[in-house]
Amino acid sequence: MSLAPRLDIRQSQSLVMTPQLQQAIKLLALSNLEIEGFIAEEVERNPLLEASAAEDSDAPDREPAPEVRDERVAADELVAGTGSGDEPTLDVDYATESHQQDSVADGGSGMDGALSMTGASAGGVGGEDGPDLDAFADTSLSLADHLLAQAGPAIPREDAFIAAHLIDQIDEAGYLTVSLLDIANRLGVPLVRVEAVLATIQTFDPTGIGARDLAECLTLQAKEADRYDPCMARLIDNLDLLARGELTRLKRICDVDDEDMADMIRELRGYDPKPGCRYGGEPAQSVTPDLFVARTKAGWAIEINASTLPRVLVNRSYYTELSGGQQDKASKAWLSDCLASANWLVKALDQRQRTIIKVATEIVKQQEAFFLKGVAHLRPLTLRQVADAIEMHESTVSRVTSNKYVSCARGLYELKYFFTSAIQSADGGEAVSAQAVKSAIRALIDTEGAKILSDDTLVELLNAKGFDIARRTVAKYREALGIGSSVQRRRAKALEGVR
Incomplete structure (x- = not known):
């Protein structure tokens, strides 16, 4: 065997991840609101890009650059791998770690039941903006600010730093989460001084703030x-017995009769176990749907929520003005890069929309019974089933359905909601969705009345309905629904009876 150096010619295939392809992969996993922020950054970076409202899309100086062909055709060629460039097809499972969280775009064939999308770019803004609901958000002070405002006139100036530190250690529910001894050692002050400041803070509004436990x-x-008499004190000292519903033992400990015990429990129910939650906290975040699904005479209509997507265009007049002047080599290269980046972004956004609609159309087709009759008719569905039906890779479907919400007549749902595991039918028939089983469990427990149903009884009732399910699965689904065990529900019923 010769060890001398030599030259060989080999032919092989490899996937080259260009920056543009990485960008297209990234776009598909973003929600509409995230896309809006991404477009704003690109418009700021690229002078040839503009985000325009739908009514401005026909302006003569806002048409796509002459070098760009029909974007819908170009996007199809890009996905099919038949375009003028040598870019690889986008529907590929990228195993590399750097792109594991990205997404891929895929081909866009016709979509039965979906609304047709007008325009070649990333959608448009239709109509005028409605009222800004964020303007009605709660602007009240946070809990810490509310307490500090009360501490000013109530706490001596020399103890103000102790009060500020104590308030800083109070959590969102209003409880002090650090021991007073630790605070005293940290601040280098006597423990009795810290206790005195805490006692003052505990007189602030809301009542119950600064407590170290529920009692x-x-x-x-x-x-x-x-209402803090000896009987109430003993009741509060034995909250564990109250939680377990041991009312007979509690009456003996508190030395009260049935009427007094019922009155004391009603009093406790009127107290707030988390007084700090009345103030501050993170404002509630509304979910904006990415897709709309509606029933029409011709079938199901599915469309992208265009109100959250600005229309991306290439500024033709500005490109002509820049390219017509005298330029050095570096300027020409920069302008060419800007044009190529703008053209690619338009293609990628268009392909993103059509891919999302293609996946959503198949989901609606598979789960049509849910949209017509409700969650009890939700079918088992996996990512692979949808991927095989629309001839995409499973990873593509997974990324398309991430962080995407669909609005329909039955409410607002994440696309991931429609993918559920299967529960076999007891009579050998078609398998049912796990969500349908959860719905059946909730319905049975909601109507159990005074006779509390154990998990074994739930299994029997579900088997009678045709669900072949084990007891441990019933317990798991019940806990996932936030429903207590039969013992916990029985105790709750007993406590409700003394109201």
């Missing part, structure tokens, strides 16, 4: 209501 929180509120 202390309820005690502060009972004292404020002038």
Whole structure:
């Protein structure tokens, strides 16, 4: 065997991840609101890009550059791998770690039941903006600010730093989460001084703030209501018995009769176990749908929510002005890069829309019974089933359905909601969705009345309905729904009876 150096010619195939392809992969996984922010960044970076409203799309200086062919055709060629460039097809499972969280675009054939998308770019803004609901968001002070405002006139100036530190350690629910001894050691002050400042803070609004546990929180509120007598004190000291529903033992400990015990429990129910939650906290975030699904005479209409997507265009007049002047080599290269980047972004956004609609159309087709009759008719569905039906890779479907929400007549749902595991039918028939089983469990428990259903009884009732399900699966689904066990529900019923 010769070890001398030599030259060989080999032919092989490889996938080259260009920056443009990485950008197209990234776009598909973003929600409409995230796309809006991404487009804003690209418009700021690229002078040839403009984000325009739909009514401005026909302006003569806002048409796509003459070098760009019909974007819908160009996008099809790009996905099929038949375009003028040598870019690879986008529907590929990229195993590399750097692109594992990205997404891929795929071909866009006709979509039965979907609304046709007008225009070649990324959609448009239709109509005038409605009222800004964010303007009605709560602008109240945070809990810390609310307490600091009360501490100003109530706490001596020399103890102000102790009060500020204590308030900083109070969590969102209003509880002090650090021991007073640790705070005293940290600040280098006597423990009795810290306790005195905390006692003052516990007189602030809301009542119960600064408590170190639930019992202390309820005690502060009972004292404020002038209901903290020895009987109430013993009841608060035995909250564990109350949680377990041991009312007979509680009556003996508190030395009260049935009427007094019922009155004390009603009083406790009126207290707030988390007084700090009335203030501050993160404002509620509304979910904006990415897709709309509606029933029409011709079938199901599916369209992208264009109100959250600006229309991306290439500024033709500005490109002509820049390219017509005298330029050095570096300027020409920069302008060519800007044009290529703008053209690619328009193609990628268009392909993103058509790919999302293609996936959503197949989901609606597979889950039509849900849209017509409700969650009880949700079918088992996997990513692979949808991917095989529309001839895409499974990873493509997974990324398309991430962070995307669909609005329909039955409410707002994440696209991932429609992918559920299968529960076999007891009679050998068609398998049912896990969500349908959860719905059946909730319906049975909601109508159980005074006779509490155990998990074994639920299994029997579900088997009678045709669900072949084990007891441990019923317990898992019940816990996922936030429903307590039969023992917990029985205790809750007993406590409701003393109201």
